[in-house]
Amino acid sequence: MLEADTTSGAPALLPRGRQVDFAALSDPARWKPEFAVPFNQRVIGRKIAISNDLGDWLLLTQDEFRDFIEGRPQPGEPLYEKLARANFVAARLDLKTQAQRWRRKHHFLYSGPTLHAFVLTHRCNHGCQYCHSSIVGMDRYDTDMSIETAERGVDIAFETTAWGLTIEFQGGEPTANWPVLKHIVDYALKKNETAKKVLSFALVTNLSLMDDEKLDFLIDRHVQICTSLDGPEDLHNKIRIFKGGNSHEILLGWMKKINQRYADMGLDTNQYRVEALPTITRPSLTRWRDIVDTFVEAGCRAVFLRKLDPFGFAAKSAKTLGYSMDDFLEFYANAVDYIIELNRQGVQVMERHAAIMLNKILADEEPNYLDLRIPGGACVGQLGYAPDGSIYSSDEGRFVASMGDEMFKIGTVNDSYYDLMTNAATRALVMAGLNDGQPDCVSCLYKPWCGQQVEYNYKTQGSLHGHMRDSAWCKKHKSIFDYLMHKLEAADDRDMEMFRLWTTNRTLDHFIV
Ligand code: SF4
Numbered sequence: 124m125l126e127a128d129t130t131s132g133a134p135a136l137l138p139r140g141r142q143v144d145f146a147a148l149s150d151p152a153r154w155k156p157e158f159a160v161p162f163n164q165r166v167i168g169r170k171i172a173i174s175n176d177l178g179d180w181l182l183l184t185q186d187e188f189r190d191f192i193e194g195r196p197q198p199g200e201p202l203y204e205k206l207a208r209a210n211f212v213a214a215r216l217d218l219k220t221q222a223q224r225w226r227r228k229h230h231f232l233y234s235g236p237t238l239h240a241f242v243l244t245h246r247c248n249h250g251c252q253y254c255h256s257s258i259v260g261m262d263r264y265d266t267d268m269s270i271e272t273a274e275r276g277v278d279i280a281f282e283t284t285a286w287g288l289t290i291e292f293q294g295g296e297p298t299a300n301w302p303v304l305k306h307i308v309d310y311a312l313k314k315n316e317t318a319k320k321v322l323s324f325a326l327v328t329n330l331s332l333m334d335d336e337k338l339d340f341l342i343d344r345h346v347q348i349c350t351s352l353d354g355p356e357d358l359h360n361k362i363r364i365f366k367g368g369n370s371h372e373i374l375l376g377w378m379k380k381i382n383q384r385y386a387d388m389g390l391d392t393n394q395y396r397v398e399a400l401p402t403i404t405r406p407s408l409t410r411w412r413d414i415v416d417t418f419v420e421a422g423c424r425a426v427f428l429r430k431l432d433p434f435g436f437a438a439k440s441a442k443t444l445g446y447s448m449d450d451f452l453e454f455y456a457n458a459v460d461y462i463i464e465l466n467r468q469g470v471q472v473m474e475r476h477a478a479i480m481l482n483k484i485l486a487d488e489e490p491n492y493l494d495l496r497i498p499g500g501a502c503v504g505q506l507g508y509a510p511d512g513s514i515y516s517s518d519e520g521r522f523v524a525s526m527g528d529e530m531f532k533i534g535t536v537n538d539s540y541y542d543l544m545t546n547a548a549t550r551a552l553v554m555a556g557l558n559d560g561q562p563d564c565v566s567c568l569y570k571p572w573c574g575q576q577v578e579y580n581y582k583t584q585g586s587l588h589g590h591m592r593d594s595a596w597c598k599k600h601k602s603i604f605d606y607l608m609h610k611l612e613a614a615d616d617r618d619m620e621m622f623r624l625w626t627t628n629r630t631l632d633h634f635i636v
Pocket residue numbers: 558561563564565567568569570573574591596597598600601
């Protein structure tokens with residue numbers, strides 16, 4: 124009865140869990156619901172995983188699970204104490220302590236958005252086949268953000284009730300509007316002399332317009348640099364089309380130079396590196412080993428394996444670059460299995476999805492990754508600022524707008540912060556981002572660690588709430604959680620040490636102003 128589900132058509136590398144058949148396991152007349160706190164369950168390999176709303180979890184044998192639902196363990200017995208320590212025994216739940224713990228993990232509910240993504244221009248010198256932003260040619264200066272709009276946007280960002288904020292520069296290619304980028308950094312630094320927030324900057328760039336003067340400025344102002352690297356040269360250059368030279372060569376050259384600058388400054392090179400992200404396209408699916416190797420060779424310590432999203436140009440090029448969720452999940456499992464193999468050989472590299480999820484599962488932390496939290500990041504976790512001053516629920520909300528649908532526009536830089544945060548659209552988006560309102564989520568083992576993205580639901584299913592049973596979002600996350608749970612179930616001490624290493628959180632103090 125406890126075999127994993129192999130009939131779902133899932134790739135063999137991704138063993139699926141499934142719900143427990145309670146009636147086959149125990150006579151309902153014996154159940155004692157008052158013994159346990161509310162919990163969810165799922166068959167994982169030959170065990171049954173249980174979780175509660177606090178984020179505690181256990182893997183039980185079939186016999187232990189039967190005893191648990193029948194309320195048979197007695198105080199002092201090993202199973203009772205194991206269940207009580209993990210907060211599954213109602214009579215032993217210390218509500219006050221657990222309420223504090225819940226509050227710690229949901230700290231983001233008590234303040235406004237922390238991530239403020241500024242699109243400085245729609246201009247870009249690359250023509251990436253999957254690009255989801257409404258990019259235009261490099262001569263379209265009319266799509267640049269003006270200094271006035273930028274200042275008003277920064278004013279709004281500083282009104283957030285959050286103690287910390289990150290201003291992220293996006294595009295197009297944001298360095299194409301370099302004067303405004305520089306102005307925002309210095310304007311925000313000046314404002315922060317009185318605001319005294321924990322301020323940081325992040326630049327998402329293809330690095331093709333980088334030069335020594337720009338790099339000196341970015342290093343001097345502690346701006347974190349992130350880029351896109353799709354894998355080995357042939358794959359990267361095929362997808363990220365650049366007429367001005369060899370995109371891959373230029374990118375790796377700058378990554379090396381920037382990493383060397385961090386090293387020369389005495390920063391820990393295990394932490395301070397250019398963060399690179401791949402986008403997985405159809406030609407990538409068989410190249411998982413090459414992609415991981417490229418990241419390792421480029422000095423990256425993490426690979427964030429991101430599925431092609433359904434926004435903008437990516438949707439238009441779906442015929443040539445698109446693939447099914449099962450294809451992605453098979454690729455994902457192959458790639459992470461390879462990453463685990465490399466770790467066993469002493470190579471330090473992790474996969475970001477896995478690290479975020481393991482942080483929640485093993486370290487009991489809330490990394491505030493906006494796609495996997497409740498409520499989702501729309502409006503209350505992030506805001507997206509377009510060059511014309513429009514403000515969106517998120518960067519994804521802006522992508523939807525670039526396809527001609529202003530569904531996620533919640534105002535402009537001329538509105539007050541109060542109006543932006545309290546208007547009807549914002550409230551509807553936040554409400555839709557709650558898993559507690561989703562019929563499938565309420566009974567899902569992974570609810571305490573999962574989350575919603577309303578923009579994704581809207582784009583793929585036509586409704587902010589979506590329908591998780593048929594949702595690719597849910598399938599992706601449930602499958603990755605299943606994959607990790609099966610890894611945890613089979614893990615030896617060496618594997619657990621590796622997974623715990625992936626959950627080690629070090630703040631990048633150098634990038635905090
Ligand atoms: S979205 Fe899917 S995986 Fe996440 S909690 Fe809901 S049902 Fe579970």
